[in-house]
Amino acid sequence: MDIKQLYYFCTIVEEGQITKAAARLHMAQPPLSQQLKQLENELDVVLFERQGRKLLLTDSGKSLYENAQKILADLEDIKTKVKEMNEGIRGKLSIGVSKTCFSYLPERIQYFRAEYPEVLFHIIEGDTAYISDLLVNRIIEVAITRFPIEQENIEMKVFKSEPYILIIPKTWKHLISNKTKIALKEIKQLPLMLLHRIHGAGQFEIITNAFKEQQLKPNIILECPDVSILFLLVNSEIGATIVPKGAIKNQSYDNIHIIEIEDANIYSESGVIWLKDRHLSKCTQLFIDSFV
Template sequence: MDIRQLKYFKTIVDGGNIIHAAEKLHMAQPPLSQQLKKLEQELGTTLIKRKSQWVLTETGKLLYEHAKRILHEVDYIQQEIQHIEDGLKGTLSIGVSSSCAKFLPEIIYAYRQKYPNIFIHVYKGDSSYLENLLVNGKIELAFMLLPSNLLPYEVKRLKPEPFLVVMPSKWHDELNTDSITLNEANEFPILMLGSMEGYSIHENILNYFSQYQLEPNIVLECKDIFSILDFVSEEVGIAILPQSEVYEIFTNRVKTIKIKDLAQFVEPSIISLKDTHQSRAARYFLNMIDVIMLDKVLQ
């Protein structure tokens, strides 16, 4: 017994006879009659009494109820699968690093307006962690800083972010300036973003100091941005970070200052793996980003 036989049987019962069922199924009557006989033989029972008026037997009634339920479930499953294939339903798993977190709320809001039945699973972590999730198929898209090796990835670049000095509000008020040189910044104790394999922010900052023959006054190193900002707010030192790494929750405790002689930027990007199947939900998400970025350019 298979789904096709159940569909034939239900259509026969609904139509009241073979003639009407055959018309609805767009098939000849003899093959349909043979399918009914074959089903009865497989089940070892008579399903329909074929007299002047067709009558369902007890086993026929039982099978009919089950057939209705099963065929309804099959239709539902097919619809669910089609919705997922069409990108209208399902789960989209994405990752976001702290440096790219500010880009996400606007995009997700717009995406949810158009695709309300897509469940979005967001992973948060540093770029090396997200790259690992991407390679292992845990996420489809990652909002993160550019890795050193771009060969395995499709890359959509977002707006470049400048480096800023982040210092305690009290120090900023005493300094009373909106810009600072690297040499002036080096008079303060520096809290350094820790090195991550495959990413160059740590090394780049050291290189910036080296270009000006400066030995950076590093007193602490940490890979966690929130911890660094907490240390800054407690007047442990200053930090040199991408602009997007400074969160609003710290704005009353820390201030940012432009760096006069540092015209370097980081590139937040959306990374996906090359040569892998990408769900429609992910493709729609990327299209939504294109629309939002275009709107910003036209504004």
């Protein structure tokens, strides 16, 4: 078994077919099939089961894929580390970011563009659960996201906490008597649309627990992991939402009104996160260090 065979194997897994994998690898199909067969013979296992034209991993195949990904990721880390010994700060910086944390990005990118113009940014958006999975699977190197985070092998630099705010359509201001601050018992009457992660606990639980503490039941009409969708729906007068204050920064909507929540001691924490056991490239470390 060698690195090339592992790379071929992972490509077949990702493409689901020998034909597609061969095209991606710019090689003929028969030699790729032969490499796969050699790998199976050496390990004395069956790595794939055929289902029509698709290849499905066996349990042995899943185990090999999981470990092969780690080996290939470690190899890329080694290459990066060696290259950086003689090169300046360059390469691609893969960053994950939650939409509620977008406001932290522009200043950092502007700084890097000025100081390290040869760095290429690769930005992937998603909720905290999705971003954490990308980090663990080494698809990204660093992320800016909301807490809490379920994974244990993650290090973090925490930003200053921020309060939650209520966002309603401007045309609804009369429903709350044009107040600048509002209590939860008044909010519970409004049709609420809340952020909810794809999996795991997060903003949704923080907000609903605040209502429970006051023995209130909010009128939740919609759950969604994408804050931009919530803003669009508020702007369209579908309902109201509760989000961290920083989530609305740099957003522009004609029909949105912001109100402080006066009787709920709920705050959102966010920060920059990275894997504990992964070598950090120079540009990744500098990106993390830029958050004072």
